[in-house]
Structure formats: C-alpha cells, structure tokens
Amino acid sequence: MSNALELQLASCQEQCKRLEARLNRLLESITDGFIKVDKEWCITNVNPAAERIIGSPREALVGQLLWDAFPDVKGTRFETEYRRAFDESVPASFEAYYAKLDLWVEVNVHPNEEGLAIYFQDIGQRKKADVKLRILERGIESSVNGVVIADARAPDLPIVYVNAAFERITGYSRDEVMGRNCRFLQGDQPDPALGQRIRRELDAQRDFHMTLCNYRKDGSPFWNDLHISPVRDDTQQISHYIGILNDISAEREYESRLAYHADHDVLTGLANRHYLERRLRQSCTPSPGQPQRIALLYLDLDDFQSINDSLGHEQGDRILIEVAARLVQQVRRSDTVARIGGDAFIVMLPEPDDIIAIVERLLTAVARPYLIDQRELHLTASIGIALHDGSGAPDQLIQQADLAMYQAKRRGRNTYYWFSRELDDRVSHRVALRSALQRAIDEGQFELHYQPQFHGASSRVVGYEALIRWHHPERGFIPPGEFIGLAEETGQIVAINDWVVRTACQDNRRLMDMGLGQLPMAVNLSPTQFHRSGFVEAVLAMLEETGLPAALLELELTENILMDSTDKAIETLSALRQHGIGVVIDDFGTGFSSLSYLKHLPIDKIKIDRSFIKDVISDHRDAAIVQGIIAMANRLQLKVIAEGVETQAHHAYLSRLWCDLFQGFYFARPMPFDDLVAFMREHNARAHETDLAQPDASTPTILLVDDEINVLRALTRTLRREGYRILTASSAQQAFELLATEEVALVISDQRMPEMNGTEFLKRIKALYPRTLQILLSGYTDLKTVTEAINEGAVYKFLTKPWDDDELRLIVHQTVREAVSLHDDTGRGG
Numbered sequence: 001m002s003n004a005l006e007l008q009l010a011s012c013q014e015q016c017k018r019l020e021a022r023l024n025r026l027l028e029s030i031t032d033g034f035i036k037v038d039k040e041w042c043i044t045n046v047n048p049a050a051e052r053i054i055g056s057p058r059e060a061l062v063g064q065l066l067w068d069a070f071p072d073v074k075g076t077r078f079e080t081e082y083r084r085a086f087d088e089s090v091p092a093s094f095e096a097y098y099a100k101l102d103l104w105v106e107v108n109v110h111p112n113e114e115g116l117a118i119y120f121q122d123i124g125q126r127k128k129a130d131v132k133l134r135i136l137e138r139g140i141e142s143s144v145n146g147v148v149i150a151d152a153r154a155p156d157l158p159i160v161y162v163n164a165a166f167e168r169i170t171g172y173s174r175d176e177v178m179g180r181n182c183r184f185l186q187g188d189q190p191d192p193a194l195g196q197r198i199r200r201e202l203d204a205q206r207d208f209h210m211t212l213c214n215y216r217k218d219g220s221p222f223w224n225d226l227h228i229s230p231v232r233d234d235t236q237q238i239s240h241y242i243g244i245l246n247d248i249s250a251e252r253e254y255e256s257r258l259a260y261h262a263d264h265d266v267l268t269g270l271a272n273r274h275y276l277e278r279r280l281r282q283s284c285t286p287s288p289g290q291p292q293r294i295a296l297l298y299l300d301l302d303d304f305q306s307i308n309d310s311l312g313h314e315q316g317d318r319i320l321i322e323v324a325a326r327l328v329q330q331v332r333r334s335d336t337v338a339r340i341g342g343d344a345f346i347v348m349l350p351e352p353d354d355i356i357a358i359v360e361r362l363l364t365a366v367a368r369p370y371l372i373d374q375r376e377l378h379l380t381a382s383i384g385i386a387l388h389d390g391s392g393a394p395d396q397l398i399q400q401a402d403l404a405m406y407q408a409k410r411r412g413r414n415t416y417y418w419f420s421r422e423l424d425d426r427v428s429h430r431v432a433l434r435s436a437l438q439r440a441i442d443e444g445q446f447e448l449h450y451q452p453q454f455h456g457a458s459s460r461v462v463g464y465e466a467l468i469r470w471h472h473p474e475r476g477f478i479p480p481g482e483f484i485g486l487a488e489e490t491g492q493i494v495a496i497n498d499w500v501v502r503t504a505c506q507d508n509r510r511l512m513d514m515g516l517g518q519l520p521m522a523v524n525l526s527p528t529q530f531h532r533s534g535f536v537e538a539v540l541a542m543l544e545e546t547g548l549p550a551a552l553l554e555l556e557l558t559e560n561i562l563m564d565s566t567d568k569a570i571e572t573l574s575a576l577r578q579h580g581i582g583v584v585i586d587d588f589g590t591g592f593s594s595l596s597y598l599k600h601l602p603i604d605k606i607k608i609d610r611s612f613i614k615d616v617i618s619d620h621r622d623a624a625i626v627q628g629i630i631a632m633a634n635r636l637q638l639k640v641i642a643e644g645v646e647t648q649a650h651h652a653y654l655s656r657l658w659c660d661l662f663q664g665f666y667f668a669r670p671m672p673f674d675d676l677v678a679f680m681r682e683h684n685a686r687a688h689e690t691d692l693a694q695p696d697a698s699t700p701t702i703l704l705v706d707d708e709i710n711v712l713r714a715l716t717r718t719l720r721r722e723g724y725r726i727l728t729a730s731s732a733q734q735a736f737e738l739l740a741t742e743e744v745a746l747v748i749s750d751q752r753m754p755e756m757n758g759t760e761f762l763k764r765i766k767a768l769y770p771r772t773l774q775i776l777l778s779g780y781t782d783l784k785t786v787t788e789a790i791n792e793g794a795v796y797k798f799l800t801k802p803w804d805d806d807e808l809r810l811i812v813h814q815t816v817r818e819a820v821s822l823h824d825d826t827g828r829g830g
C-alpha cells in the first residue's frame with residue numbers, strides 16, 4: 001500500500017470514528033429509546049433513553065440476544081414486527097403494550113445491513129389521555145341530558161356538537177342543527193327579554209342556569225332546565241360553550257298536579273278543605289277592596305251512609321259527583337264550593353245577596369231525583385249557616401256552621417238552621433256534659449233506683465222499674481232526661497245501659513235470694529243498644545252471669561226504637577221472648593206510630609205514657625186516648641200499665657177503665673235498693689196479714705172457674721167493682737179446694753173443663769154445698785146439657801159466651817142477692 005493510500009485510509013478511519021462518535025452522541029442525546037441488534041439478534045447498542053424507559057443499564061443488555069434480554073416479547077407483536085422487518089428488509093412502525101413493564105410504546109424499526117435499529121418511545125401518558133377522552137365522549141354520548149357544544153370563537157356561536165339525548169329531546173337530528181345558533185329552540189317568536197338575559201349571562205363568562213320554555217321540532221313546548229358552562233383554552237380564552245339540557249316537563253306537570261290536588265277534592269274536582277280555609281282566611285282578613293261579609297253554608301247529605309251501604313261506594317261516588325255539580329250550578333263564580341269530607345260540603349258566599357234564597361235553591365237542587373242505573377234515588381241535605389261579622393277566626397266560622405247543620409238535622413233534616421250564640425252555649429254545655437259523662441262511666445258515678453209497680457185491685461207489688469241516677473261530684477243529682485239523649489248520640493249509652501241491665505239483674509236476684517218475691521224487673525233500653533248486633537246474646541250472658549231467671553227481666557222499648565227497622569226489630573223481640581224475657585212498649589201513645597204495627601209485635605205489655613195520665617181525670621181528650629189504648633190492649637190480649645199515677649183520683653178513674661197495673665208516686669216513688677228491700681219487707685208482711693185476715697162477713701164471695709186465664713181475668717174485671725170478694729180457679733180440683741175453705745155464695749163456671757164437664761161439676765157442688773148458687777157460662781148452646789143441668793137443679797142461671805157485661809153484672813147481682821138471702825135464711829133457721 002502506498003503512503004498516500006495509507007494516509008487516505010487513516011484519514012477515512014479517522015473520519016469514521018468521528019462520525020461514529022457524533023452518531024453515538026446523537027443517539028445519546030435523542031429522547032426516543034434506541035436499541036441496535038446485529039443480524040444474529042445480538043444487542044449491540046442501547047442509548048440512555050432506552051435505559052430509562054426499559055429500566056435496565058446498557059451493560060446488562062449489550063452483548064445479549066434480544067430474545068434473552070426480553071424473553072416476554074416472544075410470541076407478541078414485537079417479535080412478529082421485528083422478524084418481518086428483518087426478513088423482508090422493510091421498516092415497521094407500530095404501537096404495543098409491553099406487559100412486563102406495564103408500558104405502552106410506539107416502535108419504529110429500521111432494517112440495515114448490520115441488523116435492526118429499533119426506536120421506541122413511552123406513550124403511556126398519551127394512551128391514558130386517549131382512554132379518558134373516550135370515556136368522556138361515551139359519557140356525553142350516553143347521557144340522558146341533552147348536551148350541546150357551541151364554538152365561542154366563531155360568529156353567532158354555531159353548534160359544533162349535540163349528543164343523542166339532545167336529538168331525542170328536541171326532535172332535531174345532529175345534521176339539522178350543526179352550525180346553527182341555539183336560539184331556534186325558542187320557537188318562532190322568541191322572547192327578546194329571554195334572549196337578552198342569555199346574552200348577559202354569556203358575557204359574564206361564567207356558569208349559569210335557567211329554566212325556560214323551548215320548542216321541539218314538532219312545535220310542542222317543553223320545560224328546559226338549562227345549565228351553560230364556558231370552556232377555556234390554555235390561554236384562558238373561552239373557546240366553547242357547553243349547554244346541558246334537562247327536559248323537566250314531566251316534573252313540572254307532576255308538580256302542578258300536586259299543587260292542584262293539594263287544593264282540590266279528587267272525586268268531585270271541587271275545592272278541598274285546605275283551599276277553602278285559605279280562601280276563608282284571606283277573605284276574613286279585613287283589607288280595602290276585600291268583602292267584609294261572608295256567609296258560610298255547611299251542607300251535609302241526610303242519611304247518605306245508607307245509600308253507600310245499600311248501593312255500594314261506586315254509586316255513592318257518582319251521587320257525590322252529581323251533588324257537587326248541582327251545587328256549583330246554584331252559586332256565582334266568585335263563590336267557593338268545597339267538599340270537606342265524605343258527604344259534607346261547604347259553600348262560601350262573599351258578600352251574599354239573599355242567603356235564604358241561595359240556601360233554598362241548594363236544598364231544592366240536592367232534592368231533585370238522581371237517576372242511577374235506571375233507578376230514581378232521592379236525597380236531601382241539611383244546611384247550617386254561619387255569618388262572618390268581621391270578628392272571630394275563620395275555622396271558628398266552619399265550626400259554627402257545622403253546629404248549625406247538626407241542629408238542622410235534629411229539626412228533621414232537609415232544612416237549614418242559623419248559627420246563634422245561644423246554640424253555641426248549648427253545644428258547649430253538651431260538650432262539657434259529654435266529658436263529665438265519660439268520667440261518670442269510668443268512675444262509676446251512677447246508681448239505680450227502683451220504682452215498684454202495682455196490681456191495682458189487690459194493691460200487690462207485681463214488678464219494679466229500674467231508673468238510673470247520676471250523682472255528679474260537683475253538680476249533685478242530674479236527672480236521666482238531661483243525659484240519656486246525649487249519651488245516645490255519643491254512643492256512651494251502650495256502656496251505661498250495659499251497666500244498668502247488669503246491676504238491675506244483680507239486684508233483682510238479691511231480692512229473690514232475700515225471699516222478697518220473684519217479680520219482673522223492667523229496664524229501659526236505648527235504641528243503639530237494641531240495634532247492636534249480639535244484643536240478645538249480651539242480655540242472656542248477663543242473666544247467666546247474675547243468675548236471674550229470664551222471666552224476671554222485662555225490657556222496655558219506646559215505639560220509636562221499633563219504627564226504624566221493623567223486621568229486624570221483630571226478630572230481636574221474638575228471640576228475647578223465646579228466652580222468656582218480657583217485652584214492654586214504653587211511653588205508648590207518644591210515638592205517632594201506626595197502630596197496625598202493634599199486632600205484629602211480639603210483646604207482653606204496653607205502658608201508657610204519663611203525659612196522658614196527668615190530666616186524664618179532667619181532660620176528655622186524654623181520657624179518650626187512655627180508654628182507646630186500654631180497649632185495644634184488651635183486644636190484643638196485652639197487659640196495660642199506667643205510669644205517672646200520682647193521685648187517688650188517677651187510680652180510681654183508671655181502675656174504672658179496667659186498667660189493672662199501675663206505677664206512680666201515688667203508690668211508691670223510685671227508691672234506692674236498700675229502701676226497696678225495706679219497702680218490700682213491709683209490703684209482704686202487710687199482704688200476708690191481709691191474706692190471713694178473716695173476710696168481711698158482709699162481703700159476698702164469688703168463685704169464678706174457667707181453664708182459660710183470659711176469661712177469668714175478663715170476668716174479674718167485669719165484676720171487681722161490684723163489691724164482691726172474687727176468687728178464681730182454673731180447674732175443678734182448685735175450685736173444690738177453695739170451696740172447702742171459703743164461704744162461697746156463687747160459683748160461675750165454664751161448661752167445658754178438662755177433668756169433667758161443667759154440668760157434672762155443678763152437680764157435685766150442688767150436692768156438697770146446697771146453699772151455693774151456680775151460673776153456667778158456656779159457649780155451647782148444647783140444649784141437652786143445659787136442660788139436664790137445670791132439671792137436676794144444679795144450675796141457677798145460664799149465660800152464654802161472649803156475655804154482655806151489663807147483663808152479667810145484673811144477673812150476678814140478682815143471684816148473689818138470692819144466695820145471700822138463702823144464707824141468711826138458713827142461718828136464721830139453723
């Protein structure tokens with residue numbers, strides 16, 4: 001080699017070294033990772049960036065086979081791409097994830113004659129940002145809220161993006177809105193004020209929120225709850241506006257429905273109590289231009305419950321809707337009609353013209369027939385009226401009208417009543433009484449007094465009536481008339497009367513156990529108690545509990561109790577009587593009831609009300625009523641008792657009318673149990689003495705014999721006032737026993753008796769007691785029997801059933817006179 005050549009070579013080598021050094025410096029300085037491998041895949045160079053990215057020092061890598069240094073790349077995209085570049089001598093460029101180092105890298109591979117030059121850079125941050133962006137994009141895309149993005153830098157803020165929800169809410173497609181300003185959502189006639197407001201908010205360059213009415217593509221409005229936020233670039237300049245649309249039409253609708261329901265009755269659509277009270281408060285607050293006079297009408301349907309019960313609630317609702325419509329028709333638009341509960345309505349009339357005319361119109365409107373399923377129904381209402389006089393709380397006005405309405409109901413319904421102070425006082429008194437009554441029930445402030453009932457002719461006690469007494473701790477004695485009615489209304493009567501029945505049964509049992517007689521105890525029943533289900537069972541349980549025989553309990557009912565539900569009442573009465581419990585109609589004659597119902601009632605006795613007795617001796621009308629009641633009772637074979645018998649004259653007069661049972665101050669006043677015990681002891685002793693006393697020799701004795709008790713009674717009644725001593729026997733045997741012990745002037749006997757016929761019976765008497773005269777009383781005009789009896793001298797006179805009272809009295813009178821003279825004769829003769 002020549003020197004020149006050597007020099008040239010050395011210069012070239014020198015240049016190469018410099019170049020390599022420059023290249024290495026270059027590789028050292030680049031930020032991408034660089035790895036060089038030779039054709040045997042042996043790593044020949046690694047730059048510092050590669051060391052940093054991979055996390056291994058150059059010394060650990062250089063000289064190693066690529067696959068040994070990075071065993072995890074085998075079988076991955078890295079290997080595929082490297083081999084392809086190497087084999088095909090083509091550059092490759094790809095992104096791949098190197099799991100071992102949790103590294104995303106972008107790789108560029110360049111094949112050359114020495115092997116491969118691999119450049120790579122860590123793209124982890126970019127990848128993360130990409131994912132984040134995709135999630136955000138997906139979020140916006142799938143949001144239920146509409147999203148719209150407008151370019152803030154372009155003139156008139158054109159839309160650059162809308163999501164699917166925007167398309168769904170507005171009905172516009174993405175293509176239709178791109179590049180347009182959002183104001184088209186405000187419809188054909190945008191509100192300039194709204195536009196200005198939006199402009200102002202945008203100028204303020206901050207987030208803002210507003211609810212506005214927008215229009216869909218089909219023209220339908222919707223409520224848009226809009227949030228707008230500006231988006232700033234790196235220089236804090238606003239590049240975009242993002243708008244979030246929320247269609248709140250459904251919520252708005254719901255809210256307005258709620259607001260409507262808060263003020264209205266769902267069934268009738270009328271105002272409800274809440275609304276009425278608000279209006280009333282407003283109207284009652286005095287202010288210029290507001291009405292000062294307000295009339296409040298409280299209207300309650302009469303007996304609506306029974307319609308609901310019988311027709312069902314659905315039909316009941318239909319009627320209520322109809323009533324509501326009729327009421328609205330009768331008043332002015334400025335008046336308020338409200339439904340404040342089941343069948344209760346309030347009509348509020350500011351500055352009313354003619355209240356009565358309106359009230360009457362309302363009553364008439366309600367009373368018009370209702371056509372429900374081809375059936376005509378009739379309904380009435382009661383109205384309470386209260387007037388606002390400029391003072392008093394509004395809810396007080398409702399209360400006052402309510403009170404007045406109740407008063408209208410008490411006055412027979414289908415009418416109206418004005419509230420007054422006096423009514424208020426009365427009601428306050430009742431409210432106080434009601435609480436006091438509850439205390440009385442809880443603390444047992446009641447007592448029973450007992451009033452004996454008498455058989456007039458014999459002056460014997462034949463029963464008692466239990467009468468309640470209330471000993472109020474402060475007010476002293478309160479008569480039943482003052483609290484029974486109220487207790488009935490409040491339902492407290494049930495507890496009270498249960499106590500009465502139980503106590504009366506207990507006390508009657510005590511009288512029985514003391515040997516003071518086994519007489520029926522009458523107890524007053526209340527309608528509520530009587531109509532309650534399980535009433536008969538409850539009474540039987542009390543009898544069982546107290547050990548009182550059922551025959552010693554009598555229940556007194558007023559006619560009115562029976563009027564309401566006659567069939568059911570008859571069933572209850574029959575059940576009571578089947579168990580032997582007596583049933584009495586109390587206060588008879590005061591109920592204005594049809595007398596024909598009486599014959600269907602299973603009852604034992606009627607009690608003539610004391611209002612007829614009071615003036616019976618002086619007032620011919622009372623006398624006529626009493627006579628009529630007694631005659632009717634006799635026909636129906638019912639016992640009659642007169643109550644309120646206060647004088648000897650009452651007693652005498654009623655006796656003459658053939659009333660045989662009496663109750664009243666003339667005989668005995670109601671008395672506490674201990675006094676009754678004393679009374680009965682004395683009474684029984686007196687009766688015993690009377691029984692033992694020798695009969696007055698001058699009083700002729702008549703013996704009535706018949707197996708029918710009613711005939712005996714009727715005969716007794718007819719003859720009782722004639723000055724005879726009357727004995728009765730219901731069988732031949734009983735008659736013989738009496739004849740053996742008593743001096744009998746006359747025997748009146750039935751022709752037919754179970755053990756022997758009347759002729760035979762009288763024949764025997766004739767034989768035994770020849771001085772005793774006999775009258776045969778027969779329904780059979782059996783000539784043979786009669787002639788036989790007369791021929792044999794057994795019968796003195798013969799009478800047919802039914803007899804004529806006057807004729808009977810006359811014949812008996814004659815016969816007794818005959819008999820007495822016979823006695824006298826024999827007496828004188830003997």
Ligand SMILES: Nc1nc2c(ncn2[C@@H]2O[C@@H]3COP(=O)(O)O[C@H]4[C@@H](O)[C@H](n5cnc6c(=O)[nH]c(N)nc65)O[C@@H]4COP(=O)(O)O[C@H]3[C@H]2O)c(=O)[nH]1
Pocket residue numbers: 451466467468479480481484497500524525526556586587610643644645646663664665666670
């Ligand atoms: N002027 C006058 N009055 C006489 C005479 N004899 C009795 N009285 C009174 O007449 C009333 C008879 O009871 P009533 O007609 O059932 O009328 C009773 C009855 O309807 C009711 N009552 C009394 N106790 C009870 C009870 O325990 N339950 C129920 N539901 N009502 C009762 O209260 C009404 C009044 O009872 P009282 O004040 O005890 O009044 C009693 C009695 O004291 C008389 O000769 N002259």
